[in-house]
Amino acid sequence: MAYQTLTVEIEDYVALIRLNRPEALNALNSQLMGELAEATADADRNEKVRCIVLTGSEKAFAAGADIKEMSEKSFVQVTTENIFSAEIDRITSVRKPIIAAVSGYALGGGCELAMACDFIICADTAKFGQPEINLGVIAGIGGTQRLTRFVGKSKSMDMHLTGRFMDAAEAERSGLASRVVPAAKLISETMAIARKIAEKSLIATAAAKEAVNRAYETTLAEGILFERRSFQALFATEDQKEGMNAFLEKREAQFRDR
Numbered sequence: 336m337a338y339q340t341l342t343v344e345i346e347d348y349v350a351l352i353r354l355n356r357p358e359a360l361n362a363l364n365s366q367l368m369g370e371l372a373e374a375t376a377d378a379d380r381n382e383k384v385r386c387i388v389l390t391g392s393e394k395a396f397a398a399g400a401d402i403k404e405m406s407e408k409s410f411v412q413v414t415t416e417n418i419f420s421a422e423i424d425r426i427t428s429v430r431k432p433i434i435a436a437v438s439g440y441a442l443g444g445g446c447e448l449a450m451a452c453d454f455i456i457c458a459d460t461a462k463f464g465q466p467e468i469n470l471g472v473i474a475g476i477g478g479t480q481r482l483t484r485f486v487g488k489s490k491s492m493d494m495h496l497t498g499r500f501m502d503a504a505e506a507e508r509s510g511l512a513s514r515v516v517p518a519a520k521l522i523s524e525t526m527a528i529a530r531k532i533a534e535k536s537l538i539a540t541a542a543a544k545e546a547v548n549r550a551y552e553t554t555l556a557e558g559i560l561f562e563r564r565s566f567q568a569l570f571a572t573e574d575q576k577e578g579m580n581a582f583l584e585k586r587e588a589q590f591r592d593r
């Protein structure tokens with residue numbers, strides 16, 4: 336399918352989705368968010384895709400929700416449209432792993448979109464922030480909740496109340512990004528990580544993603560029970576037998592998603 340605000344390339348079972356609104360530093364407007372929800376759902380259905388990488392440009396992952404599109408909206412409009420909430424829900428309901436590869440600005444909705452992915456690899460040029468406070472509003476697509484879970488209350492409050500930016504080193508130190516890589520290698524390194532994930536059993540990666548995400552939605556005891564049941568259920572798959580037999584036979588496992 337052809338999109339106007341993003342591109343999709345599929346290689347080695349990895350879908351690389353690039354946001355592409357360079358004139359607005361990939362600001363998230365309704366067209367882009369609609370297309371992104373469609374592209375991720377499409378990748379989730381596609382048998383040639385086992386892991387997804389979401390990225391922007393060298394200068395910006397995304398500089399936030401599109402301020403031009405939003406500025407004249409009334410309370411009634413933003414409430415009835417419930418901006419971007421359906422799209423973010425569609426993206427977070429994708430079962431395959433999604434890695435955000437962030438270079439340059441990931442601000443406001445851009446930071447929120449990166450956090451809605453499963454984990455963040457960033458370039459040493461990355462700048463994260465929730466600067467909505469400077470516009471007289473607050474984060475609107477999960478930032479107050481997700482950033483707090485990533486970095487804790489103190490740093491999250493600091494970011495949301497001052498609108499300051501966090502650089503790549505601070506993002507890694509505080510747990511927002513899992514790894515920092517040189518900007519020139521962001522895509523090649525993230526694609527290599529995605530290819531590694533793509534080699535695993537799709538049933539197991541989806542189960543791991545679902546169980547880790549459960550940690551954000553439930554108590555420790557319930558989460559551990561959920562994990563235990565998923566772990567046990569995986570013994571009903573051929574991939575579990577293949578993975579364990581391959582280890583014992585000292586060979587590479589050939590997973591078949593069964």
Ligand code: CAA
Pocket residue numbers: 358359360362363398399400401402403440442443444445447466467470473474475476478
């Ligand atoms: N919306 C719409 N357009 C944007 C944009 C945004 N969020 N961010 C940048 N642009 C546009 C600029 O208007 C500019 O367009 P023109 O050339 O037509 O004027 C173009 O992108 C390039 O931007 P700058 O000239 O500002 O580039 P810069 O290098 O000087 O600054 C920046 C970069 C610091 C990221 C700056 O653009 C900026 O502060 N952007 C806004 C960041 C922001 O406030 N984001 C939060 C948005 S609100 C939100 O996201 C709400 C939510 O949670 C749902």
